[in-house]
Amino acid sequence: MSETLTTSEAGAGAGTVTLSLQGALNLALDELLAEDPKALVLGEDVGTLGGVFRVTSGLAAKHGAERVFDTPLAESGILGMSIGLAMAGFHPVPEVQFDGFAYPAINQIVCQLARMNYRSRGAVPMPVTLRVPSFGGIRAPEHHGESLEALFAHVPGLKVVSPADPQQGYSLLKAAVRMPDPVIFMEPKSRYWQKGEVVTEAAAAASAAAAASAAAAAAATNDGGRSLGAADLTDAGLTGARIARPGRHLTLVAWGAMVARCLQVADLAAEDGIDVEVLDLRWLKPIDAEALASSVGKTRRAVVVHEGPRTSGLGAEVAQLVTERCFGTLKAPVERVTGFDVPYPSGDLEDEYIPNIDRILFGIQRVLEYKRG
Amino acid sequence: MAELPFPLPDLGEGLIEATVLEWLVAEGDQVERNQPLVEVETTKSALELPSPQSGKVLKLYGAPGEVIKVGEPLIVFEVADDTAGIVGTVPSEDAPKRRVRLNANLDED
Amino acid sequence: MEMTTGRHAGAAVHHTVEGTDPGLNVQTYEPEHPAALPPVLLIHGFASSIALNWEQSGWISALREAGRYVIAVDLPGHGLSSAPEDVDSYSPSRIRADLLQIASDAGARPIEPGHPDSGLDVVGYSLGSRLAWEFGATQPAIVRRLVLGGPSSRDPLAEFDLVAAQRFLADGTPIEDASTAGLVTMAQASPGSDMYALLSLVEAVKEEPFDAAEAVPKQPLLIVAGEKDERVEGLEGLHGLVPSAKVVVIPGRNHVNAVTARAFKQAAIEFLGEG
Numbered sequence: 071m072s073e074t075l076t077t078s079e080a081g082a083g084a085g086t087v088t089l090s091l092q093g094a095l096n097l098a099l100d101e102l103l104a105e106d107p108k109a110l111v112l113g114e115d116v117g118t119l120g121g122v123f124r125v126t127s128g129l130a131a132k133h134g135a136e137r138v139f140d141t142p143l144a145e146s147g148i149l150g151m152s153i154g155l156a157m158a159g160f161h162p163v164p165e166v167q168f169d170g171f172a173y174p175a176i177n178q179i180v181c182q183l184a185r186m187n188y189r190s191r192g193a194v195p196m197p198v199t200l201r202v203p204s205f206g207g208i209r210a211p212e213h214h215g216e217s218l219e220a221l222f223a224h225v226p227g228l229k230v231v232s233p234a235d236p237q238q239g240y241s242l243l244k245a246a247v248r249m250p251d252p253v254i255f256m257e258p259k260s261r262y263w264q265k266g267e268v269v270t271e272a273a274a275a276a277s278a279a280a281a282a283s284a285a286a287a288a289a290a291t292n293d294g295g296r297s298l299g300a301a302d303l304t305d306a307g308l309t310g311a312r313i314a315r316p317g318r319h320l321t322l323v324a325w326g327a328m329v330a331r332c333l334q335v336a337d338l339a340a341e342d343g344i345d346v347e348v349l350d351l352r353w354l355k356p357i358d359a360e361a362l363a364s365s366v367g368k369t370r371r372a373v374v375v376h377e378g379p380r381t382s383g384l385g386a387e388v389a390q391l392v393t394e395r396c397f398g399t400l401k402a403p404v405e406r407v408t409g410f411d412v413p414y415p416s417g418d419l420e421d422e423y424i425p426n427i428d429r430i431l432f433g434i435q436r437v438l439e440y441k442r443g
Numbered sequence: 444m445a446e447l448p449f450p451l452p453d454l455g456e457g458l459i460e461a462t463v464l465e466w467l468v469a470e471g472d473q474v475e476r477n478q479p480l481v482e483v484e485t486t487k488s489a490l491e492l493p494s495p496q497s498g499k500v501l502k503l504y505g506a507p508g509e510v511i512k513v514g515e516p517l518i519v520f521e522v523a524d525d526t527a528g529i530v531g532t533v534p535s536e537d538a539p540k541r542r543v544r545l546n547a548n549l550d551e552d
Numbered sequence: 553m554e555m556t557t558g559r560h561a562g563a564a565v566h567h568t569v570e571g572t573d574p575g576l577n578v579q580t581y582e583p584e585h586p587a588a589l590p591p592v593l594l595i596h597g598f599a600s601s602i603a604l605n606w607e608q609s610g611w612i613s614a615l616r617e618a619g620r621y622v623i624a625v626d627l628p629g630h631g632l633s634s635a636p637e638d639v640d641s642y643s644p645s646r647i648r649a650d651l652l653q654i655a656s657d658a659g660a661r662p663i664e665p666g667h668p669d670s671g672l673d674v675v676g677y678s679l680g681s682r683l684a685w686e687f688g689a690t691q692p693a694i695v696r697r698l699v700l701g702g703p704s705s706r707d708p709l710a711e712f713d714l715v716a717a718q719r720f721l722a723d724g725t726p727i728e729d730a731s732t733a734g735l736v737t738m739a740q741a742s743p744g745s746d747m748y749a750l751l752s753l754v755e756a757v758k759e760e761p762f763d764a765a766e767a768v769p770k771q772p773l774l775i776v777a778g779e780k781d782e783r784v785e786g787l788e789g790l791h792g793l794v795p796s797a798k799v800v801v802i803p804g805r806n807h808v809n810a811v812t813a814r815a816f817k818q819a820a821i822e823f824l825g826e827g
Contacts, residue, residue: 118448118450119447120447122530124445127445168530207534208530208531208532208533208534209531209532210530210531211530214530214531215531259531260534263533263534264536319549334539335539337539338539338541339545342544342545342546343545343549344545344547344549427539427540427541427543428541428542428543431541431543431544431545432543434545435543435545435546435547438545438546438547438549439547464805464809464812464813465813465814467814477613479610479613482610482809482812482813482814484808484809484812486741487604487741487742488600488604488608488609488808488811489609489808489809489810489811489812490604490608490609490610490812491608491609491610491812493613
């Protein structure tokens with residue numbers, strides 16, 4: 071990975087902590103609750119239990135049971151309550167326990183949460199960040215693994231984001247909660263236990279102060295890409311895509327759990343002499359079309375990878391955005407490697423459904439061998 | 444390691460408390476999910492409570508004969524930080540395996 | 553709260569008995585590692601059910617763990633069984649006929665020497681013990697071993713003051729007889745109980761009261777009761793009829809909470825595990 075998250079280049083040395091995605095999200099929520107007295111965390115088992123994935127562990131004890139609280143098992147109620155709290159000036163961070171249980175809340179999300187801003191001509195913003203443990207990979211039963219990004223991205227008024235690793239989880243959750251708009255925050259549950267280095271905002275601020283601004287600027291532009299450096303730990307730096315690995319021959323576009331898999335594929339492709347760039351889209355609504363154009367304009371080949379079903383999946387949107395901007399220079403049509411048009415399978419069938427390394431390599435090969443006419 | 448408390452669950456039928464009859468595990472025991480933890484008696488019947496999860500028993504609340512109210516602590520588990528949620532399993536981080544190899548003539552670029 | 557192990561439970565096929573379908577809920581449970589031993593039929597007590605007497609109490613998981621195939625039935629008017637209006641559906645003799653058909657439909661077959669998994673072991677609790685006693689005595693060809701929990705040599709249901717109970721249910725007139733009042737309280741507390749079906753059962757039992765001496769089981773017999781179960785003194789009556797019976801008294805337990813006791817389950821599993 072090209073990403074330079076340590077601040078050593080800026081001369082600060084320390085400043086990173088090693089956290090799992092769970093831990094990084096927990097830290098972000100902890101800091102958000104501390105900095106913003108209007109922030110609230112609510113959902114099934116988020117209080118006493120600390121969340122089934124431990125993301126809200128300890129928050130109720132630290133910030134009080136009136137700010138981090140358990141709700142009845144009723145997702146429509148969780149969202150309805152969050153909307154009401156937002157109207158009353160709070161900044162709720164609700165959780166639905168598993169992606170499949172976002173469906174019972176769809177009416178509140180689509181018809182109320184996403185529209186209140188429009189309906190009130192901006193007088194009633196909805197600063198609500200809905201955390202949704204998302205995607206497959208943990209061999210869960212039905213309703214506990216879904217890939218809902220295309221559904222949410224299709225709803226005007228919602229922002230949709232998915233972090234790929236602990237640093238992204240920490241930084242993107244903070245950015246999402248601070249936004250005045252409703253954000254669907256899709257946490258890749260198969261990556262919850264993955265550990266990584268995280269630069270906290272406090273560490274980033276300290277390093278920025280310690281180093282000369284010129285040195286910091288030099289460090290941030292070292293790889294010429296859009297990677298996240300200390301200087302990017304601001305809302306402005308977190309609205310677009312990021313290059314998770316630079317490459318020359320082909321761009322793999324992914325988000326959430328598929329980013330890690332695409333990074334593995336890029337390493338394998340390198341053994342065959344193919345230099346793959348991995349673009350972590352991060353924001354799925356709005357999509358960073360300029361980052362797509364910039365990357366594919368350079369590599370002239372693109373494969374988009376996602377877990378959700380193919381038909382009307384977000385891969386189609388990505389392919390079209392690339393085609394509109396890079397049609398003249400593309401070497402081949404944008405290839406899609408996706409889930410199938412069937413309900414998300416449970417248990418071991420996940421291995422057949424979720425794009426695996428070989429399916430992604432096949433997608434790359436199809437693009438590489440494409441011949442015009 | 445993390446501590447995970449398990450309160451006396453809602454036993455249904457408007458029951459608000461239960462009397463501990465006999466513990467079937469001891470502090471320090473490693474228990475599996477669904478393993479019987481304790482016998483309790485309500486005003487309606489006696490029942491065994493199965494463990495909601497696997498883990499090490501850190502603390503037991505209530506000696507035999509004592510009454511515990513629904514929602515009050517019953518048992519505290521010690522669980523690994525990377526334990527999966529109530530549903531699913533932690534994916535293993537295996538080295539990537541491949542069968543497909545790439546070949547391309549990039550000279551045409 | 554999920555207490556049952558539903559994925560191992562199945563509903564058995566059933567036939568009518570004497571031309572009528574008793575509408576009894578039957579659940580069977582497969583062990584993961586079957587032992588070469590016969591199925592175990594479980595008969596619950598008055599105002600109880602499969603769920604209360606056997607599932608939530610941990611009996612079914614303990615028996616499955618011991619490799620036993622379990623057949624459990626909700627008595628008429630109890631649990632998930634139907635509650636017919638005619639009193640005859642509740643008579644102990646009719647229930648025994650239904651149990652025989654149910655056990656046979658669930659795969660139990662007559663005892664055959666040299667086939668350790670042939671026959672049927674029966675565990676009853678309270679009223680279920682009375683039925684098990686009679687079932688064993690009248691079906692020696694199929695019943696191999698018997699466990700009676702919280703049994704009584706007298707018959708508390710036969711002494712039940714039905715008129716007082718009906719008056720209490722109609723207008724709240726207090727019930728004078730302590731045993732009757734206790735049984736009504738228990739029945740009212742029982743989740744999902746059909747009070748009128750339970751009274752029909754009482755009525756039917758009064759027609760056919762328990763007479764332990766009338767038919768005495770010849771099978772190996774284990775009798776278990778809580779030390780504080782007021783029926784424990786009556787055990788001697790049954791023991792007198794079957795001197796070879798093994799008797800286990802659970803210290804500190806009463807008629808309600810002896811059901812879950814580990815000592816009871818362990819004694820029963822050990823006893824039923826003998827060849």
